[in-house]
Amino acid sequence: MSIPSLIEHFGYLAVFAGSMLEGETFLLLGGFAAHQGYLSFPLAVLAGAGGGLLGDQIYYRLGRHFGPRLPERFPRLAPGIEKMENLLRRHADPVVLSLRFLYGLRTVGPMAVGMSGIPPLRFLLLDGLGALLWAAATTTAGYLFGQTLAWLLADLRRHELAIMAGVALIGALAWMLRHRRHFLKR
Numbered sequence: 001m002s003i004p005s006l007i008e009h010f011g012y013l014a015v016f017a018g019s020m021l022e023g024e025t026f027l028l029l030g031g032f033a034a035h036q037g038y039l040s041f042p043l044a045v046l047a048g049a050g051g052g053l054l055g056d057q058i059y060y061r062l063g064r065h066f067g068p069r070l071p072e073r074f075p076r077l078a079p080g081i082e083k084m085e086n087l088l089r090r091h092a093d094p095v096v097l098s099l100r101f102l103y104g105l106r107t108v109g110p111m112a113v114g115m116s117g118i119p120p121l122r123f124l125l126l127d128g129l130g131a132l133l134w135a136a137a138t139t140t141a142g143y144l145f146g147q148t149l150a151w152l153l154a155d156l157r158r159h160e161l162a163i164m165a166g167v168a169l170i171g172a173l174a175w176m177l178r179h180r181r182h183f184l185k186r
Helices: 003-021 024-035 041-066 069-073 075-097 108-116 120-152 156-178 180-184
Strands: none
Touching: 003 024, 003 041, 024 041, 024 120, 024 156, 041 069, 041 108, 041 120, 069 075, 075 108, 075 120, 108 120
């Protein structure tokens, strides 16, 4: 099976799963794949929004279920949870709406919202809208990246696998840099 065929068959699943975990890299690749004709742009956005929303719901439920025991059990979460609690006290709805855009608070954000007592339906609706906006913006950036490369390179098809590998590598390196403390402790 060729790489383009794999993308056509498993691309939406990869965007969905990747958006649950990390997000931006998979959405950028999904947007690029949509530009290249392997994926549908609207479906790539929906897959990304769905994955992001599901991931947030899991973290929300963890916060709601375990509450204050989370930062006690995982002390490295405490500063982020404290920062989110302060933001939520002042601007609950806008903060929930923009969770996907808050660098460094994407994982602890939904946990803190779960701990804050914001009702599940309210979180679902605000976070769903935020996830859709985030997925649309990031997938659009990937699509525009493909469009720009098509303008710059005469034969983009010939270079597309190297471009996708490069974006994936940059995304993996960025993820490792963000989580370097975890890797350095091993």
